[in-house]
Amino acid sequence: xxxxxxxxxxxxxxxxxxxxxxxxxxxxxxxxxxxxxxxxxxxxxxxxxxxxxxxxxxxxxxxxxxxxxxxxxxxxxxxxxxxxxxxxxxxxxxxxxxxxxxxxxxxxxxxxxxxxxxxxxxxxxxxxxxxxxxxxxxxxxxxxxxxxxxxxxxxxxxxxxxxxxxxxxxxxxxxxx
Numbered sequence: 480x481x482x483x484x485x486x487x488x489x490x491x492x493x494x495x496x497x498x499x500x501x502x503x504x505x506x507x508x509x510x511x512x513x514x515x516x517x518x519x520x521x522x523x524x525x526x527x528x529x530x531x532x533x534x535x536x537x538x539x540x541x542x543x544x545x546x547x548x549x550x551x552x553x554x555x556x557x558x559x560x561x562x563x564x565x566x567x568x569x570x571x572x573x574x575x576x577x578x579x580x581x582x583x584x585x586x587x588x589x590x591x592x593x594x595x596x597x598x599x600x601x602x603x604x605x606x607x608x609x610x611x612x613x614x615x616x617x618x619x620x621x622x623x624x625x626x627x628x629x630x631x632x633x634x635x636x637x638x639x640x641x642x643x644x645x646x647x648x649x650x651x652x653x654x655x656x
Contacts, residue, residue: 510585545568
């Protein structure tokens with residue numbers, strides 16, 4: 480099943496007429512930037528969307544629109560209302576000059592932290608393997624194997640480890656409050 484895509488301008492019109500905007504991004508993403516009118520319902524925990532009010536429609540958004548598009552069937556089943564996908568997500572909303580609340584005090588998203596850490600470790604393994612000892616190439620191999628495992632299993636151990644970092648624990652605590 481596919482949901483129709485609508486532009487940020489059309490979404491704003493619908494919201495002004497009572498439509499509900501739903502942010503399906505995870506807590507760390509939502510804590511860093513969000514559309515003020517959006518309700519937060521992370522995709523990882525979304526089953527049945529409880530709105531508790533009459534609404535002409537529900538508009539789902541993520542960062543770029545890819546996550547909402549690839550989960551359209553699940554999103555459509557989560558609500559009894561007419562549902563739409565915000566084309567281009569919060570990125571397009573910002574580009575259209577519509578309001579976004581930013582909190583730069585929050586850490587960057589976990590998956591970006593994983594990309595930075597994995598890239599740094601892989602680069603360090605190659606550099607150390609080249610200039611110090613060939614055994615350090617194993618570090619790059621280990622990171623590569625971990626990324627393959629994460630892609631195949633859908634479980635990223637590096638993200639799990641990073642979630643325990645002090646800066647991410649503070650963010651999770653403030654998001655839950």
